Amino acid sequence: MLTNRQISIFKAIVDEFTRTAEPVGSKRLMDLLEFTCSSATIRNEMAALEDVGLLEKTHTSSGRIPSSKGYRFYVEHLMEKQLDEGVKNSLQEVFKERHYSMDEIVKKSCDILSQMTSLTSVVLGPESKYQTLQHIQLFPLTERSAVAVFITDHGHTENKTFHFNTEVSIDDIKTCCNLLNDKLSGTPINEVVERMQEIEPLLASHVARHEVLFEAFVSAFMKFATEHVYCSGKTNMLYQPEFADIEKLKELMKMLEDSSLFRQIANHEGNMAIEIGGENELIHMNDVAVVSSKFKVNDNEEGELMIVGPTRMQYSRVVALMEYMSKVLEDLYRQEEV
Template sequence: MQLTDRQLLIFKTIVDEFTKTAEPVGSKNLMNLLNIKVSSATLRNEMAALEEFGLLEKTHTSSGRVPSSKGYRFYVEHLMEKELDSNVENALSEVFHERHYSVEEIVKRSCDILSQMTNLTSVVLGPETSSQNLQHIQIFPINERSAVCVFITDQGHTENKMFHFEENVSLNDIQTCCNILNDHLAGTPINELSSKLEEIRPLLSSQVVRHEVLFQAFVSAFVKFASDNVYTSGTSNMLYQPEFADIEKLRELMKFLEDSSVWRQLGSSNEDISIRIGNDDNQVIPFENVSVVSSTIRINDEEEGKLMVVGPTRMPYNKVVALMEYMAKAIGDLYRNDR
């Protein structure tokens, strides 16, 4: 497919305008947007040619055109110019230098900021733990009713869990429990920790006074540790997208966004930046007018996470991709520096 310079300009202008307005672009409107002199009839002919190429399509309610899924793919591969505003970059830089926040808190704040800046839905997918084994457990008592537990895997991944006990637990009980768990659970796959803990329950009950309190705390922590580490922000932003004005479509979309298994599938790409446009690209997204942009967060040689943005196919890809590249690099640097 070989487009003329004029066709490229017309197509890019239509994509940019539809991204901003969500309204089909007609030839009269296009004349006002272009800085070249061309008749309305010529524009209609060029738009018809772009439609034949499969880059544009007509809507049923207007004589104007909108980009097709194929058109958006062409745009991101050949015409997109990534754009990161310097004010935005400065604001993000301040967030990533807030040292009193933990890495996990910074990641969640980044996800929130991303959804606010794009008015779309953002998702952070943490490192996959199912293929990792427990290496060590450390417990730091705060008082007799609370403690911080740190889980370390054989791949260097750490998880911090806050324990709040319903009754007082002695320092001796906590230390004895920790020693037993390290002796019997080291090397256990993360997703098998809960069942393995059940096997050593009699041993805990024979050596730890408040064994039931500690047992329940660890069961809960292990379940959360093994579950998908997914954080979502800005889901309500989809309510304001005209593509989902139909309540049934919106309901289906909300169900889609709540399915954590979907994010694992969408995050399976090894590319630094992956752009999935509608259901033409894959069978994971069941909507023709939804795109998902994902960026890989490099944590270490063995682990990686994903940063994602979900929105209509007319999302501003140039700004979204620039934001995600910046944030993914900053988050990855934070993880490595925190280790």
Template sequence: MLTQRQIDIFKAIVDEFTRTAEPVGSKTLMSLLDFHCSSATIRNEMAVLEDVGLLEKTHTSSGRIPSRKGYRFYVEHLMEKELDNEVKHSLQQVFNERHYSMDEIVRKSCDILSQMTHLTSVVLGPESKYQTLQHIQLVPISSRSAVAIFITDHGHTENKTFHFDTDVSVKDLKTCTDLLNDKLCGTPIKDVVEKMQEIEPLLAAQVARHEVLFEAFVSAFMKFASDKVYCSGQSNMLYQPEFSDINKLREVMKVLEDSSLFRQLANHEGNVAIEIGGDNELIQVDDMAVVSSKFHLPGNEEGQLMIIGPTRMQYNRVVALMEYMSKAIEDLYKQKE
């Protein structure tokens, strides 16, 4: 059981180290603590915190840094989430600027998170491939372009703009749409492309420019069925002292370049993961920390925001920002219903 003084010293070390990336010594702590304590007493307390596994000694300094166990203890028991009103107001203005599509909301959220945390952000959008196709609507824009609207049984809507190499008549667009609705309604999104291959001969028999329309729809459905994984701020890793080792940086970049790894991180199999209340989690993977926050959408769908950075990150601000963004995304999705 830690004393209040030990807790205060430990919290001061975490706050200072996440700010500076420099090991914290007893002399620095004397100026940070709200109470008077001699340098010798602080060193003794730091030794106790090291013995229980919350602090580590570095090779290059007499100061201490938080251990992985220490960060978990801080997040579970000591963290006070901080997000000032000015930041909240800025975020509200961004999303109120105009009406974003659902795709844009997810991408915008990803960019904002990376800019505000100076870390790498990932957004896992809802996995539409597990839904079934309910309806297709095709709206002509010109003789060479149209907007397709796909609606699933969960009410999820996806828009796709088609640009054709040759003129396509309104009659062909309508015939194609009617045929696809007749043959594909009720088909799982993940099976639509395969089923389209089966109905291509029917399309060829009824539509003059069927090749152009067929290729456009197959491309759109492949995009619709794929995992929506958006990543922003990968280069922010270059500026983190922890990744100054080029080999370590290469390993991190491999993770960031492989979108399938993000789903694995979200499921945190084999990794240390703790809940941070509600839908938030901290996952520790080697020298990296991943803070994740789920957002819930209509039709029992869910997506996930993730911040990836060094174990040393300002968890209080990161978690508060992600909670706020998750709520903003949920509210915007509700407005789209």
């Protein structure tokens, strides 16, 4: 059980380290605390906080920094969410004009989060396993390329450009498209590739260059089923002191390139997550923290916002911003259904 003085000292260290990225010493705390306390007393309290695992001592300074356990304690018990009305009004203004598609809104949300936090943001769109293929339209561009438009039962559309390694006739493209519509309509998106394997003999008997078209469609559907992960602000990590170490930065960039990893994080595979009230959670992995917030798309589907950054981040502002952004997205999806 921490005393009020220990809590005040701990909170001051978290706030100051979050702001400066520099270990906090007893002399600095004497200026930050709202009560008078000797340097020796503060050092004793810092040692006690270190003993319970909330603080760590660095090798390069006599100051202390919060530990992962300390950040979790701060987020669970001490954090005060902060988001001023000006920010809320700015976000509302961005989406006021309804000329954006829902896909564009999701991507724009991702960009806004990264800009306002100076961190990396990720948005996971609804998983395709809840959607079924409704219709395919194919538009030839040249004899070696075409654009396909996939439409789901939820009205979601996806455009994919095909580049064939050999010439394909317009008749073959039309025949292939008609067969796929006939055999695949109503199939869950994540089962389309498997279903295509079953109908490949049928394509072979009706389409001259079936193998070229088959390969192109399989590739497009695999992307369609897995690509609903948008990432923005990766370069923001270059300016974080924690990733000045090139090896750490390489590991982080590798993580940000792996879209499947974010699905695993969302499902808490191999990670400990703590709830930050409601639909918000915090996950720590090595020197990286991921704050996530879910948003409902409809009764059956939900997406997820994530902020990825160093464990030293302004949790109070990040969490408040994500909570508000989630509500904005839910309202926009609700309007889309009306």
